[in-house]
Amino acid sequence: MSPSNGLTFAVPRGALFADTVDLLEHLGLDTAELRSNDRKLLFEDIGVITMRPSDVPTYVEAGAADLGITGKDVLLEQSGYARDEGARQVYELLDLGYGRCTMVLATAAGPDPAAEALRRLGVMRVATKYPRIAAHHFEATGRQAEIVEVKGSVELAPLAGLAEAIVDLTATGTTLRENNLVIREEMEVCTARLVANPVAHKLKAAAIDDLLARLRAREAAGAA
């Protein structure tokens, strides 16, 4: 079989990119061009399509890619917690271990302004790029929250008075500290995951299982 077993991969640009390319190289793909050309998006010769991480489930669900790598945060936000009408239909096959981050609830340092808002106004305003994860968290913990969806720089929201709290992903906590925010609750640990299209998972079972076995062996060898 060829290194990629005739499979196409949706590969995330950004924080997960370097580790993902290492993984593809371990599988035997020729990643030289992938590493050197950051303008190109489609690498047909090795069956790789690159995109932003939040687009990976879209491509994989539609079958435009057989497999994809993306963060658990993206999957939680898009496939959700229940198989409801909006959930992305993809198989989650493997925890790849890298890209480890934590989804947290953070507010300004000092007396907790979110707790104060909850006590006096009955509801806290929460800015986030992950509205479904945030809504699920507050529902599950029985608190009322107004979710304010923003597309970037979430840490600005409490400073500017848009919200009392934020729900966001943090790896080292540096951005939070720089903005005088402290972690009040840790919600989920998120790592990179391997996902598969449900039809490819059946029609290309042998190729996918062979690849999974090689990735598990790599994990066992401690390379991840």
Add this chain to the structure above:
Amino acid sequence: MIHPIPSGTRDVLPDETRELRRITDALRTVFERDGYGEVVTPALEYESEFARGGLRDARPAYRVFDENGAVLVLRSDMTVPIARVVATRYPNAEPPLRLCYFAHCYRAVRPQRGQQRELLQAGIELVGSPGPQGTVEALTVLVDALDATGLADYRIGLGDASLYPALMEALGVALTVREELLHTLGRRDLVALEEQVVALGLDERSADLLVRVPQIRGGPEVLDDLDDAVAEAVTGLRGVAEQVPPTVARRLIVDLGLVRDIGYYTGAIFEVYDPALGTPIGGGGRYDDLLGRFGRALPAVGFALGVDRLHIALAGEERGATSSRLDERAAAGLLR
């Protein structure tokens, strides 16, 4: 002037209608030839009656009140109405009963390619014929019907809705967590499934089986060397796999992890896949308890095809004949 229509619905114009008609005519010819008489039922049903179906993830989403204040639903499925028809209109007819339908159903899905909120389904129901022979007949009709439309590269995944529950029973998984494990499997989250199984603290063999068995899929040979705890649970599957004619056998992928969104299935279940489409074209299975809920306890099996999805797959295969590189790669991996 643009006058909108609701999200997830669409107008079908003559060119497309002609192509859809060709597909439904081909299907209907096979259904009728095999003795399946076409029925038409109302799009609106009483919510209280429809709820007997136990549809779970395919529950009706659209409700209206009639002039007496009764709650009506737009049907989300055709199997439940047919169970009602059999119990009500054929209370004494000698089984088996063979019925088919071409009908629109309504679901609150996220509209996307091949997934509309108003969807045209074509299917059959075989009532009063137990497994495995009833299942074999339904699969044979399915393959003949798909062949008649001209679809070439499709495969049929065959699983069993009772397999994982039986496995959990055999391995002594506590009743309280069985629903949760099934739910996780239904979400296709195999990473979470492994975490939850490990958290149960079972012995190594049991944990390994609970994680590994739902990932087993391939030719009928995967049924041969299974652990004793599973071997019992796949008796029904083996019966079907052994009795299907060669035309069906060459299409089969035995899939021990197959799960369907609909709650009434009791035994063999199946789905149709085509490399030209990222989602299943249709599926079905055995529902041996459903008729009993309407007062005429009979074993039954059936399937429904999404006509739009079938159309997309046919168009995709046609384009694939002139073929892009990625499609060739897909085809190469398809038939081993």
